[in-house]
Structures are given as structure tokens and as C-alpha cells.
Amino acid sequence: MSYPSGRHFLQIPGPTNVPEQVLRAMAKPTIDHRGPEFKALGLEVLGGLKPIFKTAGPVVIFASSGTGAWEAGLVNTLSPGDKALMFETGHFATLWKNMAVRLGLEVDFVPGDWRHGVDSAVVEAKLAEDRGHAIKSVMVVHNETSTGVTSRVAEIRKAIDRTGHPALFMVDTISSLGSIDYRHDEWGVDVTVGCSQKGLMLPPGLGFNAISAKALAAAKTAKLPKSYWGWEEMLTANKGGFFPSSPATNLLYGLRESLHLLAEEGLDNVFARHKRHAEATRRAVRTWGMEILCLDSEEYSPVLTTVVMPGEKGADAYRAAVLDKFNMSLGSGLGILKDRVFRIGHLGDFNDLTLIGTLGGVEMGFALTGIPYKQGGVMAAMDYLASH
Ligand code: PLP
Secondary structure, rough: OOOOOOOOEEOOOOOOOOOOOHHHHHOOOOOOOOOOHHHHHHHHHHOOOHHHOOOOOOOEEEOOOOHHHHHHHHHHHHOOEEEEEEEEEOOOHHHHHHHHHHOOOOOEEEEOOOOOOOOHHHHHHHHOOOOOOOEEEEEEEEOOOOOEEEEOOOHHHHHHHHHHOEEEEEOOOOOOOOOOOOOOOOOOEEEEEEEEOOOOOOOOEEEEEEEEEHHHHHHOOOOOOOOOOOOOHHHHOOOOOOOOOOOHHHHHHHHHHHHHHHHOOHHHHHHHHHHHHHHHHHHHHHHHEEEEEEOOHHHHHHHHEEEEOOOOOOOOHHHHHHHHHHHHHOOOOOOHHHHEEEEOOOOOOOOHHHHHHHHHHHOOOOOOHHHOOOOHHHHHHHHHHHHO
């Protein structure tokens, strides 16, 4: 393969582009993870994650992908045979449900059409019906990365509160953390699951759990087997800035830098930036005459837009042509959406020109592969950006 000049456009909805500053921060010698220099690093990143989750409680960091952090949330709080309420919002909600079943939980999986988020009226009805409080946990994916639909976590919390049901509330923020407004404490979430490779602009390799006091209390009696994922040892070591086993030290250097970058920009500005780029993207999609998968404008994702492939052509051949010709990766259709949609990631280290370059590649790809479309999508996005 010849050298593809210019930077690769990694426009999948995570892993996202890693800023130069973060790459440079990680390119340092690994240090003794039991020494004083590490202690300062550990304390800084463990403390620095709290405002990202908007929590005053502990956040733990595992050397893992997001899937590991899912598992940690479950095994620390639940016991074999416990009932969980989950919602089929898309591929990732389905994978989390499959994990819960494999771990021995009994899951009530509310069916969905992969075009809507969690319906808080269904949450309320299911919990109100459960007079004996058999349901031990309600689990939702905040931003369903396979569909581009964002569920309204605050509304779900209110629905739970209206029933007075004591179930734990767990939320996957894997593709929303650091990109979409999220409030662990205010929204009464017990376990928030996050990871490094999306809004935090790092490579994959760090999984997070933000933990409420109620989840910590549940952990005292939870009987699902755990060893590596156990919170107790982790929290004890974390008090001094340390970890029970070898941490992903160089990723933590990167995390320290990405936390600085997010603080410098200001979280509210980061959230507004994502919303603005998402709106510009949707204007482009509509101008092309294409369909956005998400059906409810209140649930449009600020971090990605999923486009339904028009006509008979498969989305995967289109994406392969875009990669080959323009050196840009677009997100594939996952699960039941395989080959039927493509996903445009507009999250992380991203600005107006990154968006216009991305949309330019998408639009040129239609012409290249003979996909029926109307010209002018990039122009519509530029007009929006120029006036907003
Ligand atoms: N949950 C969501 C919403 C995701 O987007 C992903 C991955 O993209 C996962 C869970 C799984 O995370 P990982 O691939 O880091 O294990």
C-alpha cells in the first residue's frame, strides 16, 4: 500500500481522534506504579473524573474496554437470579442484556424498534407493577451508539421516583461521557459506566464506574462472583492514589491531559459544540434527501448521526469506497442494521472544518458509488455553521 498522505479521518462514533497533546502526554516512560510520582498522577485523575461524571462520590478506573466496566457494574451490585429491567434500544443495549443473562440475571428486556430511546412511561408502568420489588436494577444506555438515539436519563429517573421503587439505576454513558450533558448525582444514578475512547479523546483501554452510596451498600451483599472487577480492593488502593494491580499508566498520562483539555474548553461549551455539529450534520443529511434513523427529534444524538442507506446498495460497499478513496472511516451498521445504515461520528476532538471535511467525504462518496442523492448537503451544513 502506498503512503496515504494527509491525516486519516476517523469518523466512526468511537474510538475518536486522539489530540496531539494527548498522544504526546502518553509518549513518556512508564513509571513505578507504587512510587510517589504515580501517587500524584493517580490522585489527580481519580479526582479529575468526578466533575466529568458530575459526582462527589468515587469513580474507579479499570484497565479495560467499556465492556469490562459493564461487567464491573453488574457483578459488584447484583446476585444470581436477581431481576433486571432493560430496554432494547439497539445493539449495545442488546449486548449488555446478553452479558447480564450470561452472568445469571433474569432480565425483562423491553422490546424496541432501534429508532427510539427508553420510554419513561414504560419504566414507570413496569416498576409500578412490581409491587414485591423483585426488580433489583434498571439498566439503560444513555447514548445508543448503534442508532444515534439518546435516551432522556433525567426523565427515566423521575419515572422511577414516581413509583417509589428501590431498584438500582445503572446507566451506560460509554458514548456520551464528556460529550453530552450527564449528571450522576443529580439524576440519582447508582452506577454510571464509561470508558476512554469516545468523548474523553483517548485510545481504548480505560473503563470507568461512578458509584453511588446506594451501590456501595448493595456491593456489601452482592453475590455474583468477581475478582479483578471487585470495587472493594480498588477503592481501598485508590484512597492513596494507587491501584491493586498494574494500572494502564500511559493511558492515565493521556487521561490527565484530556481532563485538562476538557476543563480548558469548559464542559458546557463541549456539549454545545457537539449539539451544533450534530444539527449541521442533520441538515446535510436532509438536503441529500436521506433519512435519519432516529425518529424523535427530542432524542437526536449530539455525538453521531445514523443515516439509512437509500435504494438497494449496501452501506458497507459505500463505506469501503469512502475509506479507499478518501481515507475516511465511517461507522458500520451493527446487529440488525448491518449494511443498512452508516454512522457519521462527530464527537471528541472535532471542529467546524473537521465536520466539513467529513461531510465532504460522505457527499463525494455518494457520487463515487452511484448512490442517489441531491447535491448541497455540505453547503447546508456550512450555512448553518456560519449563522450559528
Ligand atoms: N456501550 C456503548 C454505548 C458503546 O458504544 C460501546 C462500544 O462502542 C460499548 C458499550 C462497548 O464498549 P467497548 O467496545 O469499549 O467494550
